[in-house]
Amino acid sequence: MNLAAPADLSRFLSRKPDGSVTFDAMVRGARCAGCLAKIEKGVGGLPGVASARLNLSTGKLAVVGSADFRPETVLQRLHDLGYEGAPFEAGATLDEDAREGRFLLHCLVVAAFGTVFTMGLTDAVWYGGDMDAGLSQLFFWLAAAVSVPATLYSGQPFFFSAWKVLRQRRSNMDVPISLALVLSLGLSLWQTAHGGSHVYFDAAVMLSFLLLAGRYLDFQLRNKARGAARHLLAMQSILVRRQGAGGTLETVAAADLNPGDRITLASGERTPVDGVLEDRGTELDLSLVTGESVPVSRGAGAAISAGSIVTGAPVILRVTARVENSLVADLARLMEAGRQSKSLYVTLAERAARAYVPFVAVASLAVLAGWLWTGADFTRALTNAVAVLIITCPCALGLAVPAVQTAATGRLFRKGIFIKSGDALERLADIDRAVFDKTGTLTLGRPVLENRDEIAPQVLEQAARLARASHHPLARALASSAGAGDVARDVTEVPGSGLEAQDGGITLRLGNAAWCGVEDRGGASLWFRAGTLPAVRFLFRDQIRTESRQMLAALEARGVVTEMLTGDQPGPAAQIAADAGIALWRAAVDPKEKAAHLQALAGRGHHVLMVGDGINDAAAMALAHVSIAPGTAIDISQRAADMVLRADTLSPVVEALDVARKARRLVMQNFAVAGLYNIAAIPLAALGLVTPLMAAAAMASSSLLVTLNALRLAPWRAS
Numbered sequence: 001m002n003l004a005a006p007a008d009l010s011r012f013l014s015r016k017p018d019g020s021v022t023f024d025a026m027v028r029g030a031r032c033a034g035c036l037a038k039i040e041k042g043v044g045g046l047p048g049v050a051s052a053r054l055n056l057s058t059g060k061l062a063v064v065g066s067a068d069f070r071p072e073t074v075l076q077r078l079h080d081l082g083y084e085g086a087p088f089e090a091g092a093t094l095d096e097d098a099r100e101g102r103f104l105l106h107c108l109v110v111a112a113f114g115t116v117f118t119m120g121l122t123d124a125v126w127y128g129g130d131m132d133a134g135l136s137q138l139f140f141w142l143a144a145a146v147s148v149p150a151t152l153y154s155g156q157p158f159f160f161s162a163w164k165v166l167r168q169r170r171s172n173m174d175v176p177i178s179l180a181l182v183l184s185l186g187l188s189l190w191q192t193a194h195g196g197s198h199v200y201f202d203a204a205v206m207l208s209f210l211l212l213a214g215r216y217l218d219f220q221l222r223n224k225a226r227g228a229a230r231h232l233l234a235m236q237s238i239l240v241r242r243q244g245a246g247g248t249l250e251t252v253a254a255a256d257l258n259p260g261d262r263i264t265l266a267s268g269e270r271t272p273v274d275g276v277l278e279d280r281g282t283e284l285d286l287s288l289v290t291g292e293s294v295p296v297s298r299g300a301g302a303a304i305s306a307g308s309i310v311t312g313a314p315v316i317l318r319v320t321a322r323v324e325n326s327l328v329a330d331l332a333r334l335m336e337a338g339r340q341s342k343s344l345y346v347t348l349a350e351r352a353a354r355a356y357v358p359f360v361a362v363a364s365l366a367v368l369a370g371w372l373w374t375g376a377d378f379t380r381a382l383t384n385a386v387a388v389l390i391i392t393c394p395c396a397l398g399l400a401v402p403a404v405q406t407a408a409t410g411r412l413f414r415k416g417i418f419i420k421s422g423d424a425l426e427r428l429a430d431i432d433r434a435v436f437d438k439t440g441t442l443t444l445g446r447p448v449l450e451n452r453d454e455i456a457p458q459v460l461e462q463a464a465r466l467a468r469a470s471h472h473p474l475a476r477a478l479a480s481s482a483g484a485g486d487v488a489r490d491v492t493e494v495p496g497s498g499l500e501a502q503d504g505g506i507t508l509r510l511g512n513a514a515w516c517g518v519e520d521r522g523g524a525s526l527w528f529r530a531g532t533l534p535a536v537r538f539l540f541r542d543q544i545r546t547e548s549r550q551m552l553a554a555l556e557a558r559g560v561v562t563e564m565l566t567g568d569q570p571g572p573a574a575q576i577a578a579d580a581g582i583a584l585w586r587a588a589v590d591p592k593e594k595a596a597h598l599q600a601l602a603g604r605g606h607h608v609l610m611v612g613d614g615i616n617d618a619a620a621m622a623l624a625h626v627s628i629a630p631g632t633a634i635d636i637s638q639r640a641a642d643m644v645l646r647a648d649t650l651s652p653v654v655e656a657l658d659v660a661r662k663a664r665r666l667v668m669q670n671f672a673v674a675g676l677y678n679i680a681a682i683p684l685a686a687l688g689l690v691t692p693l694m695a696a697a698a699m700a701s702s703s704l705l706v707t708l709n710a711l712r713l714a715p716w717r718a719s
Contacts (some may be wrong), residue, residue: 009071012087023071024088025061027054027078032444033081038168044083046073060088061154082164090511104216107154111209114150117201118143132550133195140192154208155181157215160323176360180389185643187386190379203390203695210703211234224523240265240272243316259686261319265310275317277302281496283312283472295472297496297512312495347650364388367686380688387685390693392678400670400706408663409711416647417628417657426641426667428660430607433651434555435598435620436567436678437612438576441630441650442548445613447474447524449481459536463528465493466510474540475510475525498526504583520630523571527660541572542578547651552582554654560609565589565597594620611653628653663713671708677702 014022028040037056039061043052048069053060063074071087078085125136158181161174184204232709241249245261254272257263262278265271280297286308295311298304304317313471317422364385371381401423409419417640439445445453452460464482467475469491486506509529513520516527516535524542529535546655552562563584566573567570567620573587589597598620601608610624621627629641630648647674681698685691690698 009075009087012071012353013069017069019067021065021068021069023063023074024063025063025071025074025078025085026088027059027061028084030059030083031336034245037538038081039078039083043074043480046077060254061439062522063084063590077128082168101216104157104212106218107157108212110150111154111205111212114146114154115202115209118147118150118205121146122199122202128510134307137192137195140188140201143199143201144189144192147205147334148189151185151204152182154205154212157212158208175210176364176389176392177207179361179364183382183386183389185593187379187382189336193245197446199273200386207390250404252383257319257323259321259688263317263318263319264314266314267310267312269310271306271310271317273306273317273319273323274375275304275319276319277304277314278318282315283495285309285311288305292438300495319582358390360392363392363682363686370686371688384688385683387690387695388682391681391698400674404663404666404670404713407710408659411713412448412643412652412656412659415652417652417656418643418644418646420642420644422624425656425660425663427607427642428609428657429664430623431560431609431657433601433606434560434584434609434611435561435601435624436552436562436564437562437617438568438573439542440562440613441611442580442582443544443576444648445541446479446543448543449478449538450541451483451537451539455536455538459528459530461485462503462508462530462535463510463526463538466501466508466528467526469493469501474524474538478539487540503530522569544576545650548580548651551650551653552580555657557652558657559697560657565594591616591619595623598623611650628656658714666710666713670709673705673709674702677705 009023012023027039030036039054040052043049043061043063043583048066051062052061052063052068052074061072061074061078063069069106075085083297110601121139125139133215151576155178158174158177165521167174179206184200184207188199188201239251240254240257241264242252242257243264249264257273263273263275272686277300279300281297281302283295283297284304285295286305297312303320306323367388368385372378372383402475405425406417408425412419436442462481464479465486465488467478468478468485468487469480470493488503491499491501493499494511498509499513500510501508507518507530508624510526512523512525513535516529518527518535521537524540526540527535527540529537557564561584562582563586564573564580564582565586566576567589568587568622570587573585577583577585586597594617598608598610602623602625607625608625610621611629612618612621612627613630617629621629621640626643627641628645630645630650643656677698680691680703681695
């Protein structure tokens, strides 16, 4: 798979006010902390490059250079280092992910086909009784005709990876795997050509199939973890209508907007850049900024952040910052920083593999040399060396984590939890602190009338007649509380203020405090005034989830300290905190403050779980040690989260923690199984007591033991 770079790269450069330029590249083939350090050092040392930072999860390399910096040099250096590079484009990189997934799946299918047919042909010889030598040779050649192309095709992911690291005089787990595959085929072809009876075509293709199954599972889990930051970056690529000379409208990309430009936003459109309302006020959904779903009124001249949605009258926005300097871009950068730190979390299997790979290679060479030294012929010595390579192949080690993840994922899925990130369970088992958003997370996110008992029935019905004519969330809550009834005639709605109608010569008004001529007392409220009578306040509050208090208490009982962060005002926040029984809470917190708080907790050594549902929570969720989004969360939060709750309840959070801690114990047991297996198997293979076919069977048996142990977490074992 090649990433083709366009001839003209100037359009991918972004110039900063200080004269420097930035260039974002997409990198393929970087999978570990060693790759990250190598790329950042190699690109960072180029002339004119001030800094280079790679995000392993998104594959994005952010380069800052001088004014005369040439991006072509970055792509060339990536190629020289053994990686593929191209300008970063959200749509193109998502297409590349899809192609890589299809390639792995094709390899897996070919390996499965080859395993079934090759074993059928070789088993016919092993269990064929008195089959004559000529017929046996025919079956061996037929097995070769199936196994060799199937293994060479399905083994491409291992061969390409091994070749790249060997060119750099390094090694990884794919090197011994590739050697085992090639030597098994080569030895088998030699034996077949010289009339030998020991061939291992089935061992080669079966080994490829088992390892590809684990590789494809790992790819699927990791690919889902990359989506959030890319999705947020893609929000900056929308088209907008800019006012040209003479008031004409032209459609341009958000990236082409400059400070001073004027764009037209219709109701329902999201602002792609920061700006100021030019001609009139309107109502806006500021969930990106505050997390609160109730629209707010903003008048002409008000500053609006990117990501806000116009819910009232259409407006003209005067741009004050380019798209790369907007709030959305800031959140994307925060999310990328969080994903990078998360990607550097190295699993125990990868740590073990670093020491394991050179050990396997040395052991195989030692067996080969030892048998030759004792006077054995080269074929026997090579057969035993290949047996060592196969029997010590890190298949059980590679499956130790994915097998448990698969079983745990299935169990949690039945409990209403969808696992998105490959190492989410491993990280969840470490948490000692849990931070929750308020609106839509600890609460239902649906306002209800709180002071109905204080309002006269006739006043409630008068106000409800106006409310039934509006789609405002508070108006809908008021109408729902009053029940079915008539709708006032000839209702006029003034965006940012409220509703007005005439009833028998009396003016009825429903809306904010200023609209009804009273002083604002804060909180979520509507005011109603009939003529000159005193205004009546309708006070609303969010409903806490019935399970929130029990869930928080269960986490505390498991040693996890809980707290709440919300963009809402202190009054409603204090009420919800009291209802939920949560002692630590902060109100009026914006997205950057949430992210900063998560970073501060991490800096003090805490492993934090973040649970949130809004765009404003996405950056904090990416910076958390692990994150969970309710099923009612918006798309960007679900993409940012490591886990998503399918049902509209928080109860599964406790189940997820319990399963994660048990999964960690099972992973450690699997490592022990893999280690003990190799301690027993290596001497047998080295002494020539195990053929390559027996080695492949033993290797498969160790993988089976690991899988059976993981099945202790299977869905049907859940109570």
